[in-house]
Amino acid sequence: MISAKIYPDLPPRQKPLQKAVIAAAMFVVGRAFQSLSHSEPLIRHEVSGWPKGLTLMMKLQPNGSSVALQKQPDGTVKYMGAHFDENKADVVIYFKTIEAAFKMFTAQTGIDVAYAQHCMCARGDLSNTVSVVRALGITECYLFPSIISKHLVKRLPAIPFWRKQGLRLKTYLLGIPFGI
Amino acid sequence: MMLPPYYEFAFPVKIISGHTALNNLPVELRLANVERPLIITDPGVARAGLITVVLDAFAESGITIGALYDQVPPESSTLVVNELAGLYREKACDCLVAVGGGSVIDTAKGINILVSQGGDDVRHYRGAEVLPGPLRPMFVAPTTSGTGSEATNSAVIADPETGVKMLFVSENLIPRAAILDTRMTLTLPPKLTAATGMDALTHAMEACLSIQKNPVSDAFAQQAIRLIGANLRVVTANPQEKNGRLALANASLLAGAAFSNSMVGCVHSMGHATGAVAHVPHGIAMNIFLPFGLAFNLPKREAEIAELLLPLAGAEIYAATPAAQRAQKTIDEVHRLKQDLYEISGLPRTLKEAGVSADQLEHIAKLAINDGSAMMNPTELGLEDALKLAREAFG
Numbered sequence: 001m002i003s004a005k006i007y008p009d010l011p012p013r014q015k016p017l018q019k020a021v022i023a024a025a026m027f028v029v030g031r032a033f034q035s036l037s038h039s040e041p042l043i044r045h046e047v048s049g050w051p052k053g054l055t056l057m058m059k060l061q062p063n064g065s066s067v068a069l070q071k072q073p074d075g076t077v078k079y080m081g082a083h084f085d086e087n088k089a090d091v092v093i094y095f096k097t098i099e100a101a102f103k104m105f106t107a108q109t110g111i112d113v114a115y116a117q118h119c120m121c122a123r124g125d126l127s128n129t130v131s132v133v134r135a136l137g138i139t140e141c142y143l144f145p146s147i148i149s150k151h152l153v154k155r156l157p158a159i160p161f162w163r164k165q166g167l168r169l170k171t172y173l174l175g176i177p178f179g180i
Numbered sequence: 181m182m183l184p185p186y187y188e189f190a191f192p193v194k195i196i197s198g199h200t201a202l203n204n205l206p207v208e209l210r211l212a213n214v215e216r217p218l219i220i221t222d223p224g225v226a227r228a229g230l231i232t233v234v235l236d237a238f239a240e241s242g243i244t245i246g247a248l249y250d251q252v253p254p255e256s257s258t259l260v261v262n263e264l265a266g267l268y269r270e271k272a273c274d275c276l277v278a279v280g281g282g283s284v285i286d287t288a289k290g291i292n293i294l295v296s297q298g299g300d301d302v303r304h305y306r307g308a309e310v311l312p313g314p315l316r317p318m319f320v321a322p323t324t325s326g327t328g329s330e331a332t333n334s335a336v337i338a339d340p341e342t343g344v345k346m347l348f349v350s351e352n353l354i355p356r357a358a359i360l361d362t363r364m365t366l367t368l369p370p371k372l373t374a375a376t377g378m379d380a381l382t383h384a385m386e387a388c389l390s391i392q393k394n395p396v397s398d399a400f401a402q403q404a405i406r407l408i409g410a411n412l413r414v415v416t417a418n419p420q421e422k423n424g425r426l427a428l429a430n431a432s433l434l435a436g437a438a439f440s441n442s443m444v445g446c447v448h449s450m451g452h453a454t455g456a457v458a459h460v461p462h463g464i465a466m467n468i469f470l471p472f473g474l475a476f477n478l479p480k481r482e483a484e485i486a487e488l489l490l491p492l493a494g495a496e497i498y499a500a501t502p503a504a505q506r507a508q509k510t511i512d513e514v515h516r517l518k519q520d521l522y523e524i525s526g527l528p529r530t531l532k533e534a535g536v537s538a539d540q541l542e543h544i545a546k547l548a549i550n551d552g553s554a555m556m557n558p559t560e561l562g563l564e565d566a567l568k569l570a571r572e573a574f575g
Contacts, residue, residue: 049550112555116392117186121309126347130550154560
Protein backbone atom coordinates (compact mmCIF):
# COMPACT_ATOMS: atom_id res chain seq x y z
CA MET A 1 0.00 0.00 0.00
CA ILE A 2 1.28 3.50 -0.87
CA SER A 3 1.86 5.61 2.22
CA ALA A 4 0.81 9.27 2.08
CA LYS A 5 3.72 10.05 4.43
CA ILE A 6 6.32 9.67 1.72
CA TYR A 7 4.41 12.00 -0.63
CA PRO A 8 4.60 15.42 1.01
CA ASP A 9 2.65 18.51 -0.13
CA LEU A 10 4.33 20.54 -2.84
CA PRO A 11 3.68 24.22 -2.21
CA PRO A 12 3.97 26.48 -5.29
CA ARG A 13 7.50 27.59 -6.15
CA GLN A 14 8.41 31.25 -5.95
CA LYS A 15 9.71 33.46 -8.74
CA PRO A 16 10.90 36.49 -6.75
CA LEU A 17 12.95 38.03 -9.56
CA GLN A 18 10.09 38.04 -12.06
CA LYS A 19 7.74 39.32 -9.37
CA ALA A 20 10.09 42.18 -8.57
CA VAL A 21 10.48 43.10 -12.25
CA ILE A 22 6.71 43.10 -12.75
CA ALA A 23 6.15 45.23 -9.64
CA ALA A 24 8.76 47.74 -10.80
CA ALA A 25 7.35 47.81 -14.34
CA MET A 26 3.82 48.37 -13.01
CA PHE A 27 5.11 51.34 -11.00
CA VAL A 28 6.86 52.73 -14.10
CA VAL A 29 3.76 52.34 -16.28
CA GLY A 30 1.52 53.87 -13.61
CA ARG A 31 3.73 56.91 -13.04
CA ALA A 32 4.40 57.34 -16.77
CA PHE A 33 0.68 57.25 -17.54
CA GLN A 34 0.00 59.81 -14.82
CA SER A 35 2.69 62.12 -16.17
CA LEU A 36 1.67 61.77 -19.82
CA SER A 37 -1.99 62.35 -19.00
CA HIS A 38 -1.06 65.93 -18.08
CA SER A 39 0.61 66.83 -21.34
CA GLU A 40 0.25 64.20 -24.07
CA PRO A 41 -2.63 65.22 -26.40
CA LEU A 42 -3.40 61.71 -27.69
CA ILE A 43 -3.67 60.30 -24.16
CA ARG A 44 -5.68 63.30 -22.98
CA HIS A 45 -8.04 62.71 -25.91
CA GLU A 46 -8.48 59.05 -24.97
CA VAL A 47 -9.00 59.81 -21.28
CA SER A 48 -11.55 62.52 -22.10
CA GLY A 49 -13.90 59.77 -23.32
CA TRP A 50 -13.71 57.77 -20.08
CA PRO A 51 -16.46 58.07 -17.46
CA LYS A 52 -15.90 60.41 -14.51
CA GLY A 53 -13.69 58.90 -11.84
CA LEU A 54 -13.07 55.66 -13.76
CA THR A 55 -10.65 53.51 -11.80
CA LEU A 56 -8.69 50.97 -13.77
CA MET A 57 -6.56 48.34 -12.14
CA MET A 58 -4.17 45.69 -13.42
CA LYS A 59 -3.28 42.85 -11.10
CA LEU A 60 -1.24 39.68 -11.22
CA GLN A 61 -3.38 36.73 -10.07
CA PRO A 62 -3.84 35.49 -7.46
CA ASN A 63 -1.96 37.69 -5.00
CA GLY A 64 0.65 39.47 -7.08
CA SER A 65 1.51 43.10 -7.55
CA SER A 66 -0.94 45.58 -9.00
CA VAL A 67 -1.27 49.04 -10.44
CA ALA A 68 -4.31 51.32 -10.22
CA LEU A 69 -5.10 54.43 -12.27
CA GLN A 70 -7.96 56.82 -11.63
CA LYS A 71 -9.40 59.55 -13.84
CA GLN A 72 -9.44 62.90 -12.02
CA PRO A 73 -12.04 65.68 -12.37
CA ASP A 74 -9.52 67.79 -14.37
CA GLY A 75 -9.22 65.05 -17.01
CA THR A 76 -5.81 63.80 -15.91
CA VAL A 77 -5.07 60.34 -14.54
CA LYS A 78 -3.64 59.66 -11.10
CA TYR A 79 -1.49 56.67 -10.22
CA MET A 80 -3.21 55.20 -7.16
CA GLY A 81 -0.35 52.98 -6.10
CA ALA A 82 0.23 49.27 -5.84
CA HIS A 83 -2.16 48.46 -3.00
CA PHE A 84 -5.51 49.78 -4.18
CA ASP A 85 -8.57 47.86 -3.02
CA GLU A 86 -9.64 45.91 -6.10
CA ASN A 87 -13.27 45.91 -4.96
CA LYS A 88 -13.31 49.69 -5.43
CA ALA A 89 -11.99 49.56 -8.99
CA ASP A 90 -14.43 49.83 -11.91
CA VAL A 91 -12.38 47.55 -14.12
CA VAL A 92 -9.78 45.04 -12.97
CA ILE A 93 -7.59 43.35 -15.56
CA TYR A 94 -6.05 40.22 -14.13
CA PHE A 95 -2.93 38.59 -15.54
CA LYS A 96 -3.55 34.87 -15.41
CA THR A 97 0.09 33.83 -15.03
CA ILE A 98 3.32 35.41 -13.91
CA GLU A 99 4.90 34.59 -17.28
CA ALA A 100 2.16 36.45 -19.14
CA ALA A 101 2.57 39.55 -16.97
CA PHE A 102 6.36 39.37 -17.25
CA LYS A 103 6.21 39.20 -21.05
CA MET A 104 3.84 42.15 -21.26
CA PHE A 105 5.63 44.36 -18.78
CA THR A 106 9.02 43.67 -20.35
CA ALA A 107 7.77 44.69 -23.79
CA GLN A 108 7.86 41.21 -25.29
CA THR A 109 4.10 41.20 -26.01
CA GLY A 110 1.65 43.92 -26.90
CA ILE A 111 -1.55 44.29 -24.89
CA ASP A 112 -3.90 43.27 -27.71
CA VAL A 113 -1.80 40.20 -28.54
CA ALA A 114 -1.66 39.33 -24.83
CA TYR A 115 -5.46 39.47 -24.71
CA ALA A 116 -5.70 37.41 -27.91
CA GLN A 117 -3.47 34.79 -26.28
CA HIS A 118 -5.77 34.64 -23.22
CA CYS A 119 -3.10 36.09 -20.90
CA MET A 120 -5.68 38.27 -19.20
CA CYS A 121 -9.19 38.23 -17.89
CA ALA A 122 -11.21 41.18 -16.68
CA ARG A 123 -13.92 42.07 -14.21
CA GLY A 124 -16.20 45.06 -14.63
CA ASP A 125 -17.46 47.34 -17.37
CA LEU A 126 -15.44 46.58 -20.49
CA SER A 127 -16.99 49.30 -22.65
CA ASN A 128 -13.85 51.48 -22.44
CA THR A 129 -11.38 48.68 -23.01
CA VAL A 130 -10.34 49.67 -26.53
CA SER A 131 -9.60 53.24 -25.49
CA VAL A 132 -7.67 52.06 -22.43
CA VAL A 133 -5.60 49.69 -24.56
CA ARG A 134 -4.88 52.48 -27.04
CA ALA A 135 -3.80 54.83 -24.25
CA LEU A 136 -1.54 52.17 -22.72
CA GLY A 137 -0.09 51.56 -26.19
CA ILE A 138 0.74 55.25 -26.52
CA THR A 139 2.38 55.16 -23.08
CA GLU A 140 4.53 52.22 -24.21
CA CYS A 141 5.56 54.19 -27.29
CA TYR A 142 7.02 56.84 -24.95
CA LEU A 143 8.66 54.31 -22.66
CA PHE A 144 10.34 52.29 -25.39
CA PRO A 145 12.15 53.24 -28.61
CA SER A 146 10.24 52.74 -31.86
CA ILE A 147 12.27 49.65 -32.74
CA ILE A 148 10.63 47.93 -29.74
CA SER A 149 7.26 49.67 -29.56
CA LYS A 150 6.43 48.94 -33.19
CA HIS A 151 6.04 45.30 -32.12
CA LEU A 152 3.73 46.24 -29.25
CA VAL A 153 1.08 48.17 -31.19
CA LYS A 154 -0.55 47.48 -34.55
CA ARG A 155 0.38 50.93 -35.83
CA LEU A 156 2.68 53.47 -34.20
CA PRO A 157 0.73 56.57 -33.21
CA ALA A 158 1.57 59.70 -35.20
CA ILE A 159 3.54 61.75 -32.68
CA PRO A 160 5.74 64.66 -33.87
CA PHE A 161 9.44 63.87 -33.33
CA TRP A 162 10.33 66.71 -30.96
CA ARG A 163 7.17 66.30 -28.91
CA LYS A 164 7.94 62.63 -28.49
CA GLN A 165 11.55 63.21 -27.42
CA GLY A 166 10.62 66.09 -25.11
CA LEU A 167 7.82 64.24 -23.35
CA ARG A 168 9.90 61.07 -23.19
CA LEU A 169 12.64 63.01 -21.40
CA LYS A 170 10.09 64.57 -19.04
CA THR A 171 8.52 61.18 -18.35
CA TYR A 172 11.83 59.56 -17.44
CA LEU A 173 13.30 62.50 -15.50
CA LEU A 174 10.23 63.86 -13.71
CA GLY A 175 7.23 61.65 -14.41
CA ILE A 176 8.45 58.30 -13.15
CA PRO A 177 10.56 59.49 -10.17
CA PHE A 178 8.25 62.28 -8.96
CA GLY A 179 4.92 61.71 -10.66
CA ILE A 180 5.03 65.14 -12.33
CA MET B 181 -0.98 28.17 -41.98
CA MET B 182 1.42 29.04 -39.21
CA LEU B 183 0.31 27.87 -35.78
CA PRO B 184 -0.23 30.78 -33.41
CA PRO B 185 2.25 30.88 -30.50
CA TYR B 186 -0.64 30.12 -28.16
CA TYR B 187 -4.33 29.47 -28.61
CA GLU B 188 -7.37 28.11 -26.82
CA PHE B 189 -10.49 26.56 -28.29
CA ALA B 190 -13.55 25.66 -26.24
CA PHE B 191 -16.62 24.08 -27.79
CA PRO B 192 -18.50 21.70 -25.50
CA VAL B 193 -21.83 22.09 -27.33
CA LYS B 194 -23.64 18.93 -28.39
CA ILE B 195 -25.05 19.58 -31.86
CA ILE B 196 -28.43 18.02 -32.50
CA SER B 197 -29.33 18.72 -36.13
CA GLY B 198 -32.23 17.49 -38.19
CA HIS B 199 -35.56 18.36 -39.75
CA THR B 200 -37.32 17.30 -36.53
CA ALA B 201 -34.39 17.48 -34.11
CA LEU B 202 -36.42 19.16 -31.35
CA ASN B 203 -38.26 15.89 -30.71
CA ASN B 204 -35.07 14.75 -28.94
CA LEU B 205 -35.02 17.66 -26.48
CA PRO B 206 -36.66 15.74 -23.56
CA VAL B 207 -34.10 12.96 -23.97
CA GLU B 208 -31.31 15.51 -23.76
CA LEU B 209 -32.78 16.86 -20.54
CA ARG B 210 -32.84 13.39 -19.04
CA LEU B 211 -29.23 12.77 -20.11
CA ALA B 212 -28.31 15.96 -18.26
CA ASN B 213 -30.20 14.68 -15.21
CA VAL B 214 -32.68 17.57 -15.20
CA GLU B 215 -36.45 17.47 -15.45
CA ARG B 216 -38.01 20.86 -14.90
CA PRO B 217 -37.07 23.44 -17.55
CA LEU B 218 -37.77 27.14 -17.67
CA ILE B 219 -38.48 27.84 -21.34
CA ILE B 220 -37.99 31.40 -22.54
CA THR B 221 -38.78 32.93 -25.90
CA ASP B 222 -39.96 36.21 -27.44
CA PRO B 223 -43.40 37.36 -28.60
CA GLY B 224 -42.46 36.99 -32.29
CA VAL B 225 -41.54 33.33 -31.89
CA ALA B 226 -44.70 32.73 -29.87
CA ARG B 227 -46.86 34.47 -32.51
CA ALA B 228 -45.28 32.39 -35.28
CA GLY B 229 -46.44 29.27 -33.44
CA LEU B 230 -42.92 27.92 -33.10
CA ILE B 231 -43.28 27.37 -29.38
CA THR B 232 -45.95 24.78 -30.18
CA VAL B 233 -43.25 22.66 -31.81
CA VAL B 234 -41.29 22.75 -28.56
CA LEU B 235 -44.32 21.95 -26.39
CA ASP B 236 -45.21 19.08 -28.71
CA ALA B 237 -41.73 17.67 -28.29
CA PHE B 238 -42.41 17.25 -24.56
CA ALA B 239 -45.60 15.26 -25.19
CA GLU B 240 -45.54 11.90 -23.39
CA SER B 241 -42.04 12.67 -22.12
CA GLY B 242 -42.95 12.66 -18.43
CA ILE B 243 -41.26 16.03 -18.08
CA THR B 244 -43.23 18.95 -16.66
CA ILE B 245 -42.24 22.35 -17.95
CA GLY B 246 -41.65 24.59 -14.94
CA ALA B 247 -42.66 27.78 -16.73
CA LEU B 248 -42.90 29.25 -20.22
CA TYR B 249 -42.02 32.95 -20.55
CA ASP B 250 -42.65 34.43 -23.99
CA GLN B 251 -42.07 38.16 -23.46
CA VAL B 252 -38.29 38.54 -23.87
CA PRO B 253 -37.70 42.00 -25.41
CA PRO B 254 -35.76 42.54 -28.66
CA GLU B 255 -32.77 43.75 -26.63
CA SER B 256 -31.64 41.67 -23.66
CA SER B 257 -32.07 43.60 -20.43
CA THR B 258 -30.63 43.14 -16.95
CA LEU B 259 -34.06 43.83 -15.45
CA VAL B 260 -35.66 40.98 -17.40
CA VAL B 261 -32.75 38.69 -16.54
CA ASN B 262 -33.04 39.49 -12.82
CA GLU B 263 -36.82 38.97 -12.82
CA LEU B 264 -36.62 35.70 -14.74
CA ALA B 265 -34.01 34.38 -12.32
CA GLY B 266 -36.62 34.94 -9.62
CA LEU B 267 -39.22 33.07 -11.66
CA TYR B 268 -36.79 30.17 -12.18
CA ARG B 269 -36.26 29.90 -8.42
CA GLU B 270 -39.90 30.32 -7.52
CA LYS B 271 -40.95 27.56 -9.92
CA ALA B 272 -38.09 25.30 -8.75
CA CYS B 273 -36.74 24.86 -12.27
CA ASP B 274 -33.47 23.03 -12.80
CA CYS B 275 -32.45 23.96 -16.35
CA LEU B 276 -33.05 26.48 -19.13
CA VAL B 277 -34.38 26.13 -22.66
CA ALA B 278 -33.96 29.18 -24.92
CA VAL B 279 -36.05 29.29 -28.08
CA GLY B 280 -35.27 32.32 -30.21
CA GLY B 281 -32.57 34.56 -31.59
CA GLY B 282 -29.63 36.35 -30.01
CA SER B 283 -31.64 38.34 -27.47
CA VAL B 284 -33.46 35.31 -26.07
CA ILE B 285 -30.28 33.25 -25.91
CA ASP B 286 -28.30 36.04 -24.23
CA THR B 287 -31.14 36.52 -21.73
CA ALA B 288 -31.03 32.80 -20.93
CA LYS B 289 -27.26 33.00 -20.43
CA GLY B 290 -27.77 35.88 -18.01
CA ILE B 291 -30.44 33.98 -16.06
CA ASN B 292 -28.13 30.99 -15.91
CA ILE B 293 -25.39 33.09 -14.30
CA LEU B 294 -27.71 34.18 -11.49
CA VAL B 295 -29.44 30.87 -10.82
CA SER B 296 -26.11 29.03 -10.81
CA GLN B 297 -23.91 31.53 -8.97
CA GLY B 298 -26.46 33.16 -6.71
CA GLY B 299 -27.36 36.81 -6.27
CA ASP B 300 -30.13 38.94 -7.68
CA ASP B 301 -28.31 41.33 -10.01
CA VAL B 302 -26.51 39.95 -13.04
CA ARG B 303 -24.46 43.17 -13.37
CA HIS B 304 -22.16 41.95 -10.62
CA TYR B 305 -20.88 39.21 -12.92
CA ARG B 306 -19.90 41.31 -15.96
CA GLY B 307 -16.42 40.82 -17.31
CA ALA B 308 -14.28 38.46 -19.34
CA GLU B 309 -13.21 34.98 -18.27
CA VAL B 310 -13.86 35.57 -14.55
CA LEU B 311 -17.12 33.64 -14.15
CA PRO B 312 -16.60 30.40 -12.22
CA GLY B 313 -18.49 27.35 -13.32
CA PRO B 314 -20.14 25.10 -14.01
CA LEU B 315 -23.57 26.64 -14.66
CA ARG B 316 -26.93 24.88 -14.93
CA PRO B 317 -27.60 22.87 -18.11
CA MET B 318 -28.88 25.12 -20.88
CA PHE B 319 -30.41 24.03 -24.17
CA VAL B 320 -30.88 26.31 -27.17
CA ALA B 321 -33.16 26.06 -30.18
CA PRO B 322 -32.24 28.99 -32.45
CA THR B 323 -34.97 30.48 -34.63
CA THR B 324 -32.63 32.48 -36.86
CA SER B 325 -29.48 31.39 -38.68
CA GLY B 326 -27.17 34.27 -37.95
CA THR B 327 -26.10 35.15 -34.43
CA GLY B 328 -24.51 31.81 -33.62
CA SER B 329 -25.23 32.55 -29.93
CA GLU B 330 -26.10 28.89 -29.44
CA ALA B 331 -22.39 28.18 -29.78
CA THR B 332 -20.73 31.20 -28.22
CA ASN B 333 -19.17 31.97 -24.86
CA SER B 334 -20.54 35.47 -24.55
CA ALA B 335 -23.69 37.44 -23.83
CA VAL B 336 -24.46 41.10 -24.32
CA ILE B 337 -27.07 42.39 -21.90
CA ALA B 338 -28.13 46.03 -21.73
CA ASP B 339 -28.42 47.91 -18.46
CA PRO B 340 -31.55 50.07 -18.85
CA GLU B 341 -30.42 52.37 -16.01
CA THR B 342 -27.21 53.45 -17.72
CA GLY B 343 -27.89 52.48 -21.32
CA VAL B 344 -24.61 50.53 -21.34
CA LYS B 345 -24.47 47.19 -23.14
CA MET B 346 -22.62 44.95 -20.75
CA LEU B 347 -20.41 42.14 -21.91
CA PHE B 348 -20.20 38.75 -20.22
CA VAL B 349 -17.58 36.35 -21.56
CA SER B 350 -16.92 32.91 -20.13
CA GLU B 351 -16.64 29.41 -21.51
CA ASN B 352 -19.11 28.47 -18.76
CA LEU B 353 -21.79 30.37 -20.68
CA ILE B 354 -21.60 27.99 -23.64
CA PRO B 355 -24.87 26.01 -23.82
CA ARG B 356 -24.89 22.26 -23.25
CA ALA B 357 -26.73 21.52 -26.49
CA ALA B 358 -27.89 23.34 -29.62
CA ILE B 359 -30.91 21.90 -31.33
CA LEU B 360 -30.99 22.85 -35.00
CA ASP B 361 -34.50 22.01 -36.20
CA THR B 362 -35.52 22.99 -39.72
CA ARG B 363 -39.04 23.87 -38.59
CA MET B 364 -37.75 26.72 -36.45
CA THR B 365 -36.39 28.77 -39.38
CA LEU B 366 -38.79 27.82 -42.21
CA THR B 367 -40.97 30.87 -41.64
CA LEU B 368 -38.16 33.43 -41.81
CA PRO B 369 -38.91 35.90 -44.63
CA PRO B 370 -36.38 36.20 -47.50
CA LYS B 371 -34.82 39.51 -46.45
CA LEU B 372 -34.29 38.34 -42.87
CA THR B 373 -32.90 35.05 -44.17
CA ALA B 374 -30.41 36.95 -46.30
CA ALA B 375 -29.44 39.37 -43.52
CA THR B 376 -28.89 36.68 -40.90
CA GLY B 377 -26.97 34.57 -43.42
CA MET B 378 -24.64 37.48 -44.11
CA ASP B 379 -24.22 37.94 -40.35
CA ALA B 380 -23.06 34.32 -40.10
CA LEU B 381 -20.79 34.77 -43.14
CA THR B 382 -19.22 37.81 -41.48
CA HIS B 383 -18.64 35.86 -38.25
CA ALA B 384 -16.88 33.15 -40.22
CA MET B 385 -14.78 35.44 -42.41
CA GLU B 386 -13.70 37.76 -39.61
CA ALA B 387 -12.83 34.74 -37.47
CA CYS B 388 -10.32 33.77 -40.17
CA LEU B 389 -8.66 37.20 -40.11
CA SER B 390 -8.61 38.04 -36.39
CA ILE B 391 -5.39 38.19 -34.38
CA GLN B 392 -6.87 35.41 -32.23
CA LYS B 393 -7.41 33.04 -35.19
CA ASN B 394 -6.31 29.45 -34.77
CA PRO B 395 -6.41 26.25 -36.82
CA VAL B 396 -9.57 24.91 -35.19
CA SER B 397 -11.56 28.13 -35.54
CA ASP B 398 -10.40 28.26 -39.17
CA ALA B 399 -11.79 24.77 -39.78
CA PHE B 400 -15.16 25.67 -38.29
CA ALA B 401 -15.27 28.98 -40.16
CA GLN B 402 -14.36 27.50 -43.53
CA GLN B 403 -17.09 24.89 -43.26
CA ALA B 404 -19.56 27.63 -42.35
CA ILE B 405 -18.49 29.69 -45.39
CA ARG B 406 -18.86 26.62 -47.62
CA LEU B 407 -22.43 26.01 -46.41
CA ILE B 408 -23.40 29.66 -46.78
CA GLY B 409 -21.79 30.00 -50.21
CA ALA B 410 -23.73 26.98 -51.46
CA ASN B 411 -27.09 27.68 -49.80
CA LEU B 412 -27.78 31.32 -48.98
CA ARG B 413 -28.94 32.38 -52.45
CA VAL B 414 -31.04 29.21 -52.84
CA VAL B 415 -32.82 29.56 -49.49
CA THR B 416 -33.39 33.30 -49.84
CA ALA B 417 -35.06 32.64 -53.19
CA ASN B 418 -36.96 29.63 -51.86
CA PRO B 419 -37.55 29.95 -48.09
CA GLN B 420 -39.22 26.52 -47.85
CA GLU B 421 -36.06 24.71 -49.02
CA LYS B 422 -35.62 22.42 -46.01
CA ASN B 423 -32.13 21.06 -46.63
CA GLY B 424 -30.81 24.53 -47.34
CA ARG B 425 -32.44 25.82 -44.14
CA LEU B 426 -30.72 23.13 -42.12
CA ALA B 427 -27.42 23.90 -43.85
CA LEU B 428 -27.71 27.58 -42.90
CA ALA B 429 -28.57 26.69 -39.30
CA ASN B 430 -25.45 24.55 -39.18
CA ALA B 431 -23.39 27.29 -40.81
CA SER B 432 -24.57 29.80 -38.21
CA LEU B 433 -23.58 27.46 -35.38
CA LEU B 434 -20.18 26.68 -36.91
CA ALA B 435 -19.48 30.37 -37.49
CA GLY B 436 -20.55 31.07 -33.91
CA ALA B 437 -18.12 28.46 -32.60
CA ALA B 438 -15.38 29.94 -34.79
CA PHE B 439 -15.74 33.55 -33.68
CA SER B 440 -16.38 32.56 -30.08
CA ASN B 441 -12.80 31.27 -30.12
CA SER B 442 -11.12 33.85 -32.32
CA MET B 443 -13.31 36.95 -32.14
CA VAL B 444 -14.44 39.27 -34.92
CA GLY B 445 -13.04 42.53 -36.26
CA CYS B 446 -13.65 45.86 -37.92
CA VAL B 447 -16.80 44.84 -39.83
CA HIS B 448 -18.48 44.23 -36.49
CA SER B 449 -17.09 47.47 -35.06
CA MET B 450 -18.60 49.41 -37.96
CA GLY B 451 -21.83 47.42 -37.78
CA HIS B 452 -22.30 47.90 -34.02
CA ALA B 453 -21.72 51.64 -34.42
CA THR B 454 -24.13 51.86 -37.36
CA GLY B 455 -26.74 50.05 -35.32
CA ALA B 456 -26.26 52.44 -32.39
CA VAL B 457 -26.34 55.62 -34.49
CA ALA B 458 -28.79 54.82 -37.28
CA HIS B 459 -30.62 51.76 -35.92
CA VAL B 460 -29.64 49.64 -38.91
CA PRO B 461 -30.29 45.95 -38.07
CA HIS B 462 -27.10 44.02 -37.36
CA GLY B 463 -27.34 41.56 -40.27
CA ILE B 464 -27.96 44.34 -42.78
CA ALA B 465 -24.98 46.28 -41.45
CA MET B 466 -22.78 43.18 -41.75
CA ASN B 467 -23.91 42.71 -45.34
CA ILE B 468 -23.06 46.32 -46.17
CA PHE B 469 -19.63 46.48 -44.51
CA LEU B 470 -18.23 42.97 -45.12
CA PRO B 471 -16.46 43.50 -48.49
CA PHE B 472 -15.07 46.85 -47.39
CA GLY B 473 -13.77 45.35 -44.15
CA LEU B 474 -12.05 42.58 -46.10
CA ALA B 475 -10.46 45.15 -48.42
CA PHE B 476 -9.32 47.20 -45.39
CA ASN B 477 -7.51 44.15 -43.98
CA LEU B 478 -6.14 43.02 -47.35
CA PRO B 479 -2.58 44.39 -46.83
CA LYS B 480 -2.15 42.39 -43.62
CA ARG B 481 -4.28 39.34 -44.43
CA GLU B 482 -3.98 38.73 -48.17
CA ALA B 483 -3.16 35.03 -47.87
CA GLU B 484 -6.00 34.40 -45.40
CA ILE B 485 -8.55 36.24 -47.54
CA ALA B 486 -7.36 34.30 -50.61
CA GLU B 487 -8.02 31.05 -48.72
CA LEU B 488 -11.67 32.03 -48.29
CA LEU B 489 -12.30 31.90 -52.03
CA LEU B 490 -12.46 28.10 -52.20
CA PRO B 491 -15.20 27.62 -49.59
CA LEU B 492 -17.12 30.69 -50.71
CA ALA B 493 -17.11 30.30 -54.48
CA GLY B 494 -16.29 26.63 -55.02
CA ALA B 495 -13.50 24.68 -56.66
CA GLU B 496 -14.08 25.80 -60.24
CA ILE B 497 -13.82 29.53 -59.58
CA TYR B 498 -10.93 28.96 -57.19
CA ALA B 499 -8.98 26.91 -59.74
CA ALA B 500 -9.68 29.39 -62.53
CA THR B 501 -8.34 32.32 -60.48
CA PRO B 502 -4.56 32.91 -60.46
CA ALA B 503 -3.13 32.66 -56.95
CA ALA B 504 -2.16 36.34 -56.84
CA GLN B 505 -5.73 37.41 -57.60
CA ARG B 506 -7.59 35.13 -55.19
CA ALA B 507 -7.84 37.59 -52.30
CA GLN B 508 -9.35 40.27 -54.53
CA LYS B 509 -11.58 37.64 -56.13
CA THR B 510 -12.92 36.72 -52.67
CA ILE B 511 -13.91 40.34 -52.12
CA ASP B 512 -15.48 40.46 -55.60
CA GLU B 513 -17.47 37.31 -54.79
CA VAL B 514 -18.82 38.89 -51.60
CA HIS B 515 -19.89 41.91 -53.66
CA ARG B 516 -21.55 39.52 -56.14
CA LEU B 517 -23.36 37.73 -53.31
CA LYS B 518 -24.59 41.09 -51.98
CA GLN B 519 -25.88 42.03 -55.41
CA ASP B 520 -27.66 38.70 -55.83
CA LEU B 521 -29.30 38.96 -52.40
CA TYR B 522 -30.40 42.50 -53.23
CA GLU B 523 -32.04 41.27 -56.42
CA ILE B 524 -33.69 38.31 -54.70
CA SER B 525 -34.81 39.93 -51.44
CA GLY B 526 -34.11 43.66 -51.57
CA LEU B 527 -31.42 43.42 -48.87
CA PRO B 528 -29.77 46.88 -48.75
CA ARG B 529 -26.29 47.02 -50.29
CA THR B 530 -25.24 50.44 -49.01
CA LEU B 531 -25.74 52.59 -45.96
CA LYS B 532 -27.75 54.99 -48.12
CA GLU B 533 -30.14 52.19 -49.09
CA ALA B 534 -30.41 51.27 -45.40
CA GLY B 535 -31.59 54.77 -44.56
CA VAL B 536 -28.37 56.19 -43.11
CA SER B 537 -27.75 59.87 -43.84
CA ALA B 538 -24.35 61.26 -44.81
CA ASP B 539 -24.15 63.46 -41.71
CA GLN B 540 -24.25 60.34 -39.49
CA LEU B 541 -21.03 58.87 -40.89
CA GLU B 542 -18.68 60.77 -38.62
CA HIS B 543 -20.60 59.71 -35.52
CA ILE B 544 -20.51 56.10 -36.74
CA ALA B 545 -16.74 56.29 -37.24
CA LYS B 546 -16.18 57.77 -33.76
CA LEU B 547 -18.15 54.98 -32.08
CA ALA B 548 -16.61 52.25 -34.24
CA ILE B 549 -13.03 52.86 -33.15
CA ASN B 550 -14.00 52.26 -29.51
CA ASP B 551 -15.98 49.09 -30.18
CA GLY B 552 -14.47 46.02 -28.55
CA SER B 553 -14.31 44.10 -31.84
CA ALA B 554 -11.70 46.55 -33.15
CA MET B 555 -9.16 45.19 -30.70
CA MET B 556 -8.88 41.81 -32.41
CA ASN B 557 -8.84 43.24 -35.94
CA PRO B 558 -5.46 42.66 -37.59
CA THR B 559 -5.22 46.28 -38.74
CA GLU B 560 -5.49 49.24 -36.38
CA LEU B 561 -8.84 50.93 -36.91
CA GLY B 562 -8.19 54.65 -36.54
CA LEU B 563 -10.73 57.43 -36.92
CA GLU B 564 -9.68 58.19 -40.51
CA ASP B 565 -9.87 54.49 -41.41
CA ALA B 566 -13.34 54.15 -39.92
CA LEU B 567 -14.54 57.28 -41.70
CA LYS B 568 -13.16 55.98 -45.00
CA LEU B 569 -14.94 52.64 -44.46
CA ALA B 570 -18.19 54.42 -43.66
CA ARG B 571 -17.93 56.59 -46.80
CA GLU B 572 -17.17 53.57 -48.99
CA ALA B 573 -20.15 51.73 -47.55
CA PHE B 574 -22.40 54.75 -47.91
CA GLY B 575 -22.55 54.21 -51.65
